[in-house]
Amino acid sequence: MILSVRDLRVSFRTNEGLVRAIDGVSFDLEESEILGVVGESGSGKTVSLLAVMGLITDPNAVIDGSIRYKGRELVGLPPRELRRLRGNEIAMIFQDPMTALTPVYTIGWQIAEQIRAHRGVSKAKAMQRVEQLLAEVNFPNPHEAMSRYPHQLSGGMRQRAVIAMALSCDPALLVADEPTTALDVTVQAGILDLVRKLRATHKSAVVFITHDMGVVSELADRVMVMYAGRVVERGTRTELFSDPRHPYTRALLGSIPPLTGDKPRRLPAIPGSPPSLLRLPQGCAFGPRCPVRYEPCEADKPSLGSGAHAAACFREAQA
Amino acid sequence: MSEPMTDTDRPILETRSLAKRFSIGSRFSAEGRRTVHAVDNVSLTVRRGETVGLVGESGCGKSTLARCLVRLHDITDGKLLFEGDDITSKSLSELRPLRRRLQMVFQDPSASLNPRRRVGDLVAEPLRIHGKLPSAEIKKRVAGLFELVGLLPDHVMRYPHELSGGQRQRVGIARAIALNPDLVVLDEPVSALDVSVQAQIVNLLADLQEKLKLTYIFIAHDLSVVRQISTRIAVMYLGSIVEEGPAEEVFAAPAHPYSQALISAVPVVETTPGGTRKRIILAGDVPSPLKPPSGCRFHPRCPIAAERCRSERPELKEYRPGRKVACHFPTLT
Numbered sequence: 001m002i003l004s005v006r007d008l009r010v011s012f013r014t015n016e017g018l019v020r021a022i023d024g025v026s027f028d029l030e031e032s033e034i035l036g037v038v039g040e041s042g043s044g045k046t047v048s049l050l051a052v053m054g055l056i057t058d059p060n061a062v063i064d065g066s067i068r069y070k071g072r073e074l075v076g077l078p079p080r081e082l083r084r085l086r087g088n089e090i091a092m093i094f095q096d097p098m099t100a101l102t103p104v105y106t107i108g109w110q111i112a113e114q115i116r117a118h119r120g121v122s123k124a125k126a127m128q129r130v131e132q133l134l135a136e137v138n139f140p141n142p143h144e145a146m147s148r149y150p151h152q153l154s155g156g157m158r159q160r161a162v163i164a165m166a167l168s169c170d171p172a173l174l175v176a177d178e179p180t181t182a183l184d185v186t187v188q189a190g191i192l193d194l195v196r197k198l199r200a201t202h203k204s205a206v207v208f209i210t211h212d213m214g215v216v217s218e219l220a221d222r223v224m225v226m227y228a229g230r231v232v233e234r235g236t237r238t239e240l241f242s243d244p245r246h247p248y249t250r251a252l253l254g255s256i257p258p259l260t261g262d263k264p265r266r267l268p269a270i271p272g273s274p275p276s277l278l279r280l281p282q283g284c285a286f287g288p289r290c291p292v293r294y295e296p297c298e299a300d301k302p303s304l305g306s307g308a309h310a311a312a313c314f315r316e317a318q319a
Numbered sequence: 320m321s322e323p324m325t326d327t328d329r330p331i332l333e334t335r336s337l338a339k340r341f342s343i344g345s346r347f348s349a350e351g352r353r354t355v356h357a358v359d360n361v362s363l364t365v366r367r368g369e370t371v372g373l374v375g376e377s378g379c380g381k382s383t384l385a386r387c388l389v390r391l392h393d394i395t396d397g398k399l400l401f402e403g404d405d406i407t408s409k410s411l412s413e414l415r416p417l418r419r420r421l422q423m424v425f426q427d428p429s430a431s432l433n434p435r436r437r438v439g440d441l442v443a444e445p446l447r448i449h450g451k452l453p454s455a456e457i458k459k460r461v462a463g464l465f466e467l468v469g470l471l472p473d474h475v476m477r478y479p480h481e482l483s484g485g486q487r488q489r490v491g492i493a494r495a496i497a498l499n500p501d502l503v504v505l506d507e508p509v510s511a512l513d514v515s516v517q518a519q520i521v522n523l524l525a526d527l528q529e530k531l532k533l534t535y536i537f538i539a540h541d542l543s544v545v546r547q548i549s550t551r552i553a554v555m556y557l558g559s560i561v562e563e564g565p566a567e568e569v570f571a572a573p574a575h576p577y578s579q580a581l582i583s584a585v586p587v588v589e590t591t592p593g594g595t596r597k598r599i600i601l602a603g604d605v606p607s608p609l610k611p612p613s614g615c616r617f618h619p620r621c622p623i624a625a626e627r628c629r630s631e632r633p634e635l636k637e638y639r640p641g642r643k644v645a646c647h648f649p650t651l652t
Contacts, residue, residue, distance in 0.1 A: 185581065186376060252515060
């Protein structure tokens with residue numbers, strides 16, 4: 001077991017009251033497994049992974065629950081200890097590679113810095129490793145690319161450089177937060193291919209955050225669907241896509257226009273919009289938009305249950 | 320405005336070898352002044368009542384083309400005709416009466432709506448400028464527009480930040496249709512929205528088109544959304560159209576190698592395990608429009624490029640009624 005998160009809660013104190021961004025998220029991750037986390041903006045998918053990385057530094061954040069990395073508790077770990085893990089055993093790829101790279105140093109320098117910080121090797125050795133890494137993420141001319149600055153690269157190349165940096169210390173856990181959202185589909189296809197390949201060669205476990213059901217279905221072994229700070233459904237990729245159990249998952253899959261076959265005259269849309277975390281309904285957060293809601297949904301929040309394929313829905317529990 | 324009924328085949332908008340070039344850099348920089356060929360030799364015909372979807376990767380010139388079509392950019396070369404009338408170089412005052420018939424919806428409604436004005440005012444603005452209506456009449460029209468786009472009457476007094484992303488885009492749409500336009504250019508109208516809200520807006524646009532007899536030019540990078548809403552598709556690469564045809568045909572059997580790669584790259588939900596589609600992964604990146612490649616602009620990345628592609632640029636040719644492709648070796652079915 002690489003990662004085991006239990007009952008994670010993250011709240012932020014704001015002027016308008018306590019905002020519960022994450023409300024009881026639990027999941028496990030095995031070696032070289034890809035977990036897809038799907039959700040819309042505000043669903044808590046990014047915050048939950050920032051918590052895992054120990055990157056929530058807001059003094060108004062309250063983090064509860066347990067995050068165990070290889071059996072070691074990360075919640076409450078001193079920053080020094082966390083820094084030793086981050087970038088080394090746990091690496092992260094962010095959505096926008098331009099903000100993840102510093103504009104004033106070359107790509108080669110930036111990747112080498114990370115290797116030297118964690119491995120204590122000579123600069124020449126580190127540079128050698130950088131060249132290897134850049135070749136591995138399909139830079140056509142890795143030696144030359146090392147002396148390039150981020151602005152001299154295209155978006156896809158920048159994201160590859162960030163991936164090379166993330167892989168530089170052979171992380172056991174790789175967290176990717178919408179790494180392809182800012183990219184074109186043709187570039188995205190290449191990056192997804194790369195992630196699949198690297199999982200095989202580096203044996204890293206990957207948490208892949210995205211809002212795109214298509215991306216998840218092509219990449220993930222297991223999937224976790226989030227809505228308003230809670231996990232509403234989890235299961236293997238096949239289970240989730242061939243037998244979606246939560247009404248939100250079903251509605252989300254149904255509202256994607258097909259790429260082949262007949263066009264529906266109208267798309268089956270989900271009414272309303274995702275709720276504000278400040279004004280969550282008392283019962284199920286998806287209740288107000290749900291086509292199959294009934295009385296129990298208004299009083300209580302349904303729990304996810306313990307099954308491998310589970311949905312947090314009263315209708316599901318009833319069935 | 321009352322106008323003679325025209326048959327549906329008559330183009331409402333037409334471009335002839337339209338080009339837009341930007342000059343960048345300074346005479347004193349190392350490279351000197353250079354020219355970006357953003358849109359190059361585009362001839363596109365839009366007929367009344369149809370939806371033309373423009374697709375392509377970022378930097379392919381689709382947004383620049385859209386802005387040229389409503390004359391938000393000046394056109395460098397070629398012609399732009401609105402109902403057969405040459406509007407390529409009309410002055411701003413000459414364009415003003417046309418503006419009401421040619422509208423645009425932008426990608427990010429929080430950027431295109433003035434944050435300090437109530438959304439009711441924002442929708443009333445075009446009516447005040449063009450309509451010369453009494454204020455009671457304007458109020459009534461605004462209420463009607465709000466209903467039409469699915470906003471509640473009491474939303475009129477809200478500010479943009481008090482609305483959700485989907486509601487803000489509905490305001491943007493209400494503004495665009497306030498003056499009963501003929502043609503609406505939609506530049507990524509659903510890309511900034513949450514997935515669960517996108518379908519609502521796509522449905523709304525389809526309903527409005529039917530009710531108001533609108534013609535759309537629809538730009539989006541999400542190909543499945545474009546397919547859903549468009550009757551015709553134009554695929555752009557590096558400033559030019561490389562393929563054009565009825566939406567479902569182009570998606571089912573793309574003729575240009577670039578369209579094939581683009582469509583194959585879209586990740587789709589596979590409900591049957593193991594049923595993965597064949598994917599074409601393109602080598603390299605989109606070349607810079609500062610130095611477009613010789614011959615066919617796609618040849619450096621094309622899996623089937625031959626000698627001829629390096630030297631001779633293929634023209635956009637109609638190989639079957641309604642289907643056009645710019646390739647020396649198209650996949651014709």
